[in-house]
Amino acid sequence: MSDIQEATDQLLDVNLFENQRFVQVTESGHRSEPEHLQVTIGATVPTGFEQTAADEVREKLGSSCKISKDRGKIYFDISVESLAQVHCLRSVDNLFVVVQELKDYQFKETKEEVLKDFEDLAGKLPWSDPLKVWKINTSFKKKKAKRKKINQNSSKGKINNGRGEKIDERDVKKDFTSDALDPHILDYYENPGIKEEISTLVGDDLASSKEDDTDESSKEETDHRALKFRVTCNRAGEKHCFTSNEAARDFGGAVQDYFKWKADMTNFDVEVLLNIHDNEIVVGIALTEESLHRRNITHFGPTTLRSTLAYGMLRLCAPQPSDIIVDPMCGTGAIPIEGATEWSKCYHIAGDNNPLAVNRAANNISSLLTKNQIQESKPSWGLPIDAVQWDICNLPLRTGSVDIIVTDMPFGKRMGSKKRNWNLYPACLREMSRVCRPGTGRAVLLTQDKKCFTKALSRMGHVWRKVHTVWVNIGGLHAAVYLLKRTSQAFVRSSEQDEEKGTPSSCQE
Amino acid sequence: MKLLTHNLLSSHVRGVGPRGYPLRLQATEVRINPVEFNPDFVARMIPKVEWAALLEAADTLHLVEVPEGPTEGYERDEKFLRKMHHVLLEVDVLEGTLQCPESGRLFPISRGIPNMLLNDEETET
Numbered sequence: 001m002s003d004i005q006e007a008t009d010q011l012l013d014v015n016l017f018e019n020q021r022f023v024q025v026t027e028s029g030h031r032s033e034p035e036h037l038q039v040t041i042g043a044t045v046p047t048g049f050e051q052t053a054a055d056e057v058r059e060k061l062g063s064s065c066k067i068s069k070d071r072g073k074i075y076f077d078i079s080v081e082s083l084a085q086v087h088c089l090r091s092v093d094n095l096f097v098v099v100q101e102l103k104d105y106q107f108k109e110t111k112e113e114v115l116k117d118f119e120d121l122a123g124k125l126p127w128s129d130p131l132k133v134w135k136i137n138t139s140f141k142k143k144k145a146k147r148k149k150i151n152q153n154s155s156k157g158k159i160n161n162g163r164g165e166k167i168d169e170r171d172v173k174k175d176f177t178s179d180a181l182d183p184h185i186l187d188y189y190e191n192p193g194i195k196e197e198i199s200t201l202v203g204d205d206l207a208s209s210k211e212d213d214t215d216e217s218s219k220e221e222t223d224h225r226a227l228k229f230r231v232t233c234n235r236a237g238e239k240h241c242f243t244s245n246e247a248a249r250d251f252g253g254a255v256q257d258y259f260k261w262k263a264d265m266t267n268f269d270v271e272v273l274l275n276i277h278d279n280e281i282v283v284g285i286a287l288t289e290e291s292l293h294r295r296n297i298t299h300f301g302p303t304t305l306r307s308t309l310a311y312g313m314l315r316l317c318a319p320q321p322s323d324i325i326v327d328p329m330c331g332t333g334a335i336p337i338e339g340a341t342e343w344s345k346c347y348h349i350a351g352d353n354n355p356l357a358v359n360r361a362a363n364n365i366s367s368l369l370t371k372n373q374i375q376e377s378k379p380s381w382g383l384p385i386d387a388v389q390w391d392i393c394n395l396p397l398r399t400g401s402v403d404i405i406v407t408d409m410p411f412g413k414r415m416g417s418k419k420r421n422w423n424l425y426p427a428c429l430r431e432m433s434r435v436c437r438p439g440t441g442r443a444v445l446l447t448q449d450k451k452c453f454t455k456a457l458s459r460m461g462h463v464w465r466k467v468h469t470v471w472v473n474i475g476g477l478h479a480a481v482y483l484l485k486r487t488s489q490a491f492v493r494s495s496e497q498d499e500e501k502g503t504p505s506s507c508q509e
Numbered sequence: 510m511k512l513l514t515h516n517l518l519s520s521h522v523r524g525v526g527p528r529g530y531p532l533r534l535q536a537t538e539v540r541i542n543p544v545e546f547n548p549d550f551v552a553r554m555i556p557k558v559e560w561a562a563l564l565e566a567a568d569t570l571h572l573v574e575v576p577e578g579p580t581e582g583y584e585r586d587e588k589f590l591r592k593m594h595h596v597l598l599e600v601d602v603l604e605g606t607l608q609c610p611e612s613g614r615l616f617p618i619s620r621g622i623p624n625m626l627l628n629d630e631e632t633e634t
Binding site: 355383395398 | 520624
């Protein structure tokens with residue numbers, strides 16, 4: 001209960017918000033000016049890649065991270081001045097500012113009592129600094145939106161109906177080329193039922209542009225009307241006697257009374273996060289658009305490869321300058337594009353056998369170039385990335401010429417045949433071992449068919465050594481990312497292998 | 510398709526093996542795309558480049574000022590590195606063909622993307 005006592009004490013220092021206005025509160029005492037504010041930021045990251053994200057935070061922000069027991073979250077302290085850089089992190093999906101962390105929260109016995117406690121909690125939390133951060137963050141996002149609009153050229157593309165969208169708010173830029181062939185940053189949406197439908201970020205773009213528009217037009221109104229808010233509750237734990245909806249509802253009710261804000265589930269200014277994991281509660285305020293879109297994604301059960309996951313996979317193999325990095329089953333190119341953006345001192349090749357995929361990858365690359373053009377204000381700058389149409393079982397690459405292979409292996413689902421995997425996986429691993437540079441080469445492979453993969457790998461001990469496994473959760477599905485090192489043994493083409501290779505049907509999708 | 514990619518590509522028509530390299534390049538449309546110069550990248554890439562293949566491709570495209578090979582102390586020779594940077598990264602073949610030197614099989618390049626897929630017969634033993 002000591003945390004609650006602390007919160008109550010802090011309450012005495014806080015000025016209450018006047019109704020109908022959001023007023024910048026300056027506090028007396030030990031708190032510093034808003035510009036030098038130190039805050040705790042929470043970030044959601046792909047589960048399994050918490051350490052990778054922590055490494056990126058240390059590298060780019062100089063802060064050390066706490067990795068939460070609640071999987072997929074990391075926490076770190078920054079000064080508010082670094083807020084812009086925080087948004088540039090490539091390994092985080094969503095950001096929030098921590099209002100309060102309550103460790104070892106004592107839940108009462110009955111649901112009524114627990115929910116009453118949540119109601120009481122709302123008024124006792126140290127809201128003012130986090131809200132300052134939220135405000136700075138919002139104005140920073142609006143500046144970005146303004147710049148986007150100035151740089152925007154030509155029309156917006158088609159909307160796909162919101163399924164399987166990759167959320168990448170940082171990179172959402174409304175700068176489309178006039179290329180009629182769908183030039184938007186796409187993501188590989190894997191679902192056996194809609195295997196040729198590729199999801200787009202366009203929906204995101206338009207949705208967030210709508211939000212921006214609303215924000216822009218209502219910017220003047222913000223100061224003159226009550227803020228709109230929602231509460232999102234995530235609950236995990238076996239001993240809770242309440243649901244996340246109930247907690248969100250009652251906590252939200254109290255927040256509404258306290259701030260005199262208006263509750264609005266879809267068109268909100270402030271998103272309050274109530275994260276409950278066993279006995280730990282973290283209250284936060286979202287700094288990125290918490291994905292209503294992503295909630296739709298989980299509903300459809302996708303395995304969308306988010307750019308954050310692509311980043312995590314690339315980081316795992318520690319790319320060095322001049323490394324040649326190949327994704328031989330690139331889909332729409334999520335991994336190579338992330339690679340070309342973040343590791344521009346390497347050379348990236350995106351390959352796939354599906355002409356639709358390769359074309360989309362190429363279009364995504366063009367969009368990336370256009371984005372760079374606008375950002376850097378340079379005419380048609382190229383990037384160290386190329387696309388090729390090829391067959392993974394027969395890669396048209398020189399033996400031992402590739403430093404890193406990184407890919408999402410989609411076979412199990414799209415083929416719909418586990419039996420085929422038994423032939424396919426060994427063939428892939430073999431061909432990958434051929435093109436990969438002996439001794440220094442490595443591969444990072446994401447797969448859901450872990451059984452088949454492990455079995456295939458067990459027969460390749462002479463060329464591949466498994467170094468590390470990251471267990472990931474993708475849309476509720478348990479997958480694994482395997483980091484493999486290429487042994488120094490040179491690839492030997494045996495007649496036996498050639499015979500096995502001579503079954504073309506198994507290599508065509 | 511950049512020339513660095515061409516340098517890595519090899520024909521995989523059955524039975525051809527290492528004689529499938531390098532692919533003979535023919536281009537009908539080429540674009541020059543400035544790419545940010547990174548001397549460290551170029552210097553480290555030099556040992557990985559197959560020079561004969563690069564020179565052959567550069568010759569087909571009638572590129573000028575292509576170094577014949579790594580010069581002494583090339584790592585610190587900015588002029589050399591810039592020339593290599595240009596040849597490897599800034600020349601983009603948009604339309605053309607790649608031909609297997611052994612079997613004669615043609616692979617088309619369209620919109621900058623080489624299509625290296627083989628038919629069933631070409632992959633069968």
